[in-house]
Amino acid sequence: MTYEVIIGIETHVELRTRSKMFCRCTVDFGADPNTNVCPTCLGLPGALPVPNEQAIEWTIALGLALGSAVATRSVFHRKNYFYADLPKNYQISQYDVPLCAGGHLDVEVDGVTSRVGITRVHLEEDTGKSTHIGGDGRIHGASGVRLDFNRSGIPLMEVVTEPDIRSPEVARAYAQELQTIVIALGVSDARLEEGSMRFDANVSLRPAGATELGTKVEVKNMNSLRSLQRALAFEIDRQTRMLDAGERIAQETRHWDEANGRTDPGRSKEESSDYRYFQEPDLLPLEIDEATLARLGASLPELPAARRLRYVDAGVDPAAARTIVSGNLDRLLDDAIDAGVDARSSANWLAGEVTAHLNREGMDAGDLGLDGAGLAELVTMVTEGALSATAAKDVLAGVFAGEGTPRQVAASRDLMQVSDEGALRDMVEAAMAANPDESQRLRDGEERLLGFFVGQVLAASGGKADPGRVASLVRDIASQ
Amino acid sequence: MPVEIDIARVARLARIALTDDELAHYGEQLVGILEHASTVQSLPTEGVEPTAHPLGIVNGLRHDEPGPMLDRDEVFAAAPATDGPYFTVPPFLDE
């Protein structure tokens, strides 16, 4: 039996505002626990929330970037439930009048474009952090819980997709594209390992051709793009087997276990939550005027899709463009292009060697020891023949190791090719003079002796002659 | 209009542990109050918007500027249970 896969993704994005969503506490990851707190984010009696203008504008900006309709009037609601890391035992969130509604994101996987509809983008506050002591740090079997409210009240954007995603690959591509957009907008660091971007997915299966949706299973705790893809693949497989065996899928929340590569059932709830949403009486309705929308729309930066297009138009290979944009190497490429070097070659270096290095070292683009000027220098040296492609890779390694600029590294590691016309010519003439028979045979038309002379010159130069240049010089001199 | 209340469920939602007797007692009282209050249901409210703020003001936002925060020692002095820099609570349980 073939099944159609229906996936929807909910993404939470922590905003990198300077202060929290409803209070003026500092937003600062890694601070000493319970030091970035105040009456409001601790839920002390008498405290009140006051909304952060920047968080609202950034949420609107994301909506605009996704093609959403921005509400002219939006309100906050209280979402009521008891949880120890939720200080007021309600979360200030949005319910039926979110800031942004509708929109879409187009993602490409293996040349096929899928459109993922966006249901809504809304704004809410984050909760505190709970750490379970005892057991193995997981919820079950703990002997107590430690609470840190530094995170409580940090602005959180929630992006919900329509159930338009049909495969784990598209899910991953969507997640990656959303991450790239969010970073491009400058509203979040969007680091999955740190939790500043978090995904929950809903997965259901239905027999191909059926119209009714299958039972939805929620999957949580996917802390990387790879986890997201793996978890969804596992879940699809699990549900497929069950359906094939005639078993019923339970509607539940499951947690992804990265170490063991499986989803496990979460806490069972004796009854579904009744959040008793009502409009937040401590806050005023938001009215967003045309002027604000126009200002925010005009100040949107170049978005990833547009950027990829621009690179491709400049001659960059599409796959390389994709890698560069999603890997945050665009600044480097733009700087190199500004410095006058060829876009395509620069892009190939970035998408190839540089990205490989980042992946090997588990680094971010921001931590690279290479800047646009350096890249431009490297590409220029290769184009001019001062470096062979192989030598250039070594130079790059040296730059990453902090040995200096490409020129400095090439010099200190003695990787420069001889490309001086005169010096090469001398070496070719010397080689030809030293091998009169072969020279004559070459002149008479034995083409394959070209390689022999290139080899001679390379040996004589200690491998530093540019073979391409040598070959053309040999041909040139032989034809005289 | 008779009102039926699953008072045990309401008490669970409100996280207040009540005995069966108490539940019955409050349940009865609630029914009485609600029957009185439910007269609002008969009022014509078609097309009437709920009141958000009596003065009709909107937004009330603030600039994204950090401000003064609390001293942890002062906060912890009033806390029921702490462990080093953390508040502590008993474990979360499976229901």
Place this chain on the structure above:
Amino acid sequence: MSDAADLTIAEAGGRLRDGSLTAADLLDAVRRRASMTEAIIHGYLTIDHDGAAASAAEADAAFARGEDRGRLQGIPIALKDNMVTRGIETTASSRILAGWIPPYDATVVSRLRAAGAILYGKTNLDEFAMGSSTENSAYGPTRNPWDADRVPGGSSGGSAAVVAAGSAYAALGSDTGGSIRQPASLCGVVGMKPTYGLVSRYGLIAFASSLDQIGPIARTVDDAVTVFETIAGHDPYDATSYPGALPDVRTGLTEGVSGLRIGVLSELVSEGVEPAVAAAFQATLDRLAKAGAEISEVSLPTTKHALSAYYLLAPAECSANLARFDGVRYGPRLDGASVEQMMATTRRDGFGPEVTRRILLGTYALSAGYYDAFYGQAQKVRTLVVQEFRQAYQQVDVLVTPTSPTTAFALGARAADPLAMYLSDVCTIPSNLSGDPAISVPVGLDEDGLPIGFQVLGPALGDAMVFRVARAIEELSGFDSRAALASSEGAV
């Protein structure tokens, strides 16, 4: 009056400035009065002796330096114990906050401090401001200074009682359904609820966020104006606080009522009103007419439903506002095997019956399947009330009613029947729903010597008008509440 505790703030201010009294003298007078009355009336939960003494010394030093921060400098004031005071225990009269020492001050508290006022103590209230008699306090009831077997009203019963008794020159109360005005009426003092949004709620332990307002309780309208001026005004820590210009409530205060149009709110002047209250109400109307006011009758049919709407809205908001009391970050904790158990037991033990009742009611009114019929509908009824009042104020300048249909009732008389208790608020609740300003002024006594209050309601931001009419009534009625209490037989 020879006892400084019986001075008005205006009089005390004059004596401070002419040098015949010091702030320390005023504090001393209040302390002596408290020592004579507290054992019976129990208006205070906490008295900050050291803090008050230090503030008095500081006020006197400031005067000596020629520094005058205004009318409240050196004046001992009481605060209802649902207003957060840094370093001073704040309980909202609940066990769930027993022993809680807040790490911050409410905005109104900061403003009083900045004005040089002496914060003498925290007064008793119905637990979490839910009640009309102060019998719902977890720390014992407050008794009416006019008759110790009777309630002072509620929920700001402690504040009203200490001002009446003279153990504070003025007090702050909070009003959600009448909790400033009704106790002021039952204790023979002035109590005013400002337009919603004029006084910051930051630091007021919330009961119903869209209805709560802090306001002054004082012996005279002038004193109430003084307190209002000090605490009112936009606060960036309260998003619902009004950002526009603060009404000037002092300039036209003594302009009188000649030419003003006064509407008697017909739905609230007949049902259940005691004869003495009705008589005093009518007598006041006659005086107003004689002074040149135009009296008419205004019918506002939706006010009949205001009580029902209120008893759906207020509990709903309170059920969410009180969710934070869970034993996790502050207050006493009853341990449990799980955090869920700990919370449920802590809350069960910490909340009294009235609070529990309202939390359950509110939780129900908000729950799935019932939201539209109850809470949703009540919010719309609220709009109808607002609209009706707005229309009425096109015909009249103010509306008037008795503040409470009865005078002070006996302790325990209504405790058994929650609905009966709720009915005490029928005259005051409408202006909480509308958000409009309202004030209660004492106008006389009934045959048992118990005070009767007259209520003036004004349009949104019409706080100046409300004070002005109240000031005129105070003068016209010629009723000296303090003198009456001093000579009253049942008094404490």
